[in-house]
Amino acid sequence: MIRREQLYFSDALEAWAQVPDSQWEKLLGLATVNRLDENEFFLMQGDSPSQIALISSGIFRIFCTTEAGDEKILAFRTRGQFIAAYTPFIENRPAWYAIQALKPAKVFSLPLKEFNRLSSGHPCWERAAKEYIIQLLIEKENRERAFLTEDATTRYLNFKKNYPDLDNQIHNFHVASYLGISPVSLSRIRREIKKSS
Amino acid sequence: MIRREQLYFSDALEAWAQVPDSQWEKLLGLATVNRLDENEFFLMQGDSPSQIALISSGIFRIFCTTEAGDEKILAFRTRGQFIAAYTPFIENRPAWYAIQALKPAKVFSLPLKEFNRLSSGHPCWERAAKEYIIQLLIEKENRERAFLTEDATTRYLNFKKNYPDLDNQIHNFHVASYLGISPVSLSRIRREIKKSS
DNA sequence: TTGCTAAATTAACTTGGGTTAATTACAGGG
């Protein structure tokens, strides 16, 4: 049985704190603990998404694959964040991206059907679920702005500033993929930065 | 006074159709009709967003400006769609993008404060408001995927396919900006397409 | 019809970032 206290490890979950005990009980009864090995997939491209999970430990990447077979990372997810193919679930489509653990991970999983029903159940969940979607939207808007208005060097510097811990824990070629450039190009950028400092 | 029937001009508003008359009355009392000239701004970059509007006619562009002063179009909006700086409003920040009419327009405006209160008022609004946010998210996800996995030619062809009417009504340099390329480059792409067909 | 203005096209040149391939650095296993 998952205890409520296990979930309180992130500021990002502030909104969930207002949920009364009775509602938590109901939710946690539906949740399960999952452990994933390094490189194990939480969701494969093409699968029908069924679960949403809260990350307790580990690092995940969300990525899609081009016609040519190259993998492009859309986002990283870590402790306190959720992983799910939310919009494919809403649109009732197979996921066009995959979610994979880059480090051994522990997550709390819940069926997306239940997550989606939250809003229509007790009103306390409404704010939390809406907050989750808005955060996704803000993340994507930021990324759009970055791609349109910043060069690769600026995007890399901002990535390091915004995710200083991630930068040390994952491969450079994953960072490059996230930034939309090749590993070779990232290496050149890193050299230039080192040179000018 | 705005009549409810005036608003039924888009499939996108399906979700709103389930709202009972009494709630509509309340909402429409807060809404106003606005007319904008060509090139008039609905919202300027740096302003605090206060209004959300449903477009009855006209075409809008949402765009931001780079350090170098270049304008980059994030989205177009037309009949049946909403215009607002929703996430800046939620985060209580000035808008980092502008919204401008490219054609003379008529819109129904509502204070964002009211729009945001909808969810916490009568539950019927919940679904509609959430639907709005999810649509924004899906749009941005699509755009991210397109930028990462498609070349400029593919993005242009998809744009023409998805927005055949828009392509004819707006300048090519606006399309280029939306696609993240220069007008010169778009012109080259158009020539290649013509040649090979 | 003639200008006038702005947009679109085209050509010439430049460049950021991709690709390939060789080299170096590094970490884990025997």
Place this chain on the structure above:
DNA sequence: CCCTGTAATTAACCCAAGTTAATTTAGCAA
């Protein structure tokens, strides 16, 4: 401590797209 495999770096080359600038096209007003 050395292998071995993988990641990162570096160099050489290439190309898609940017930039600048000249030319053509299109729309509009007088």
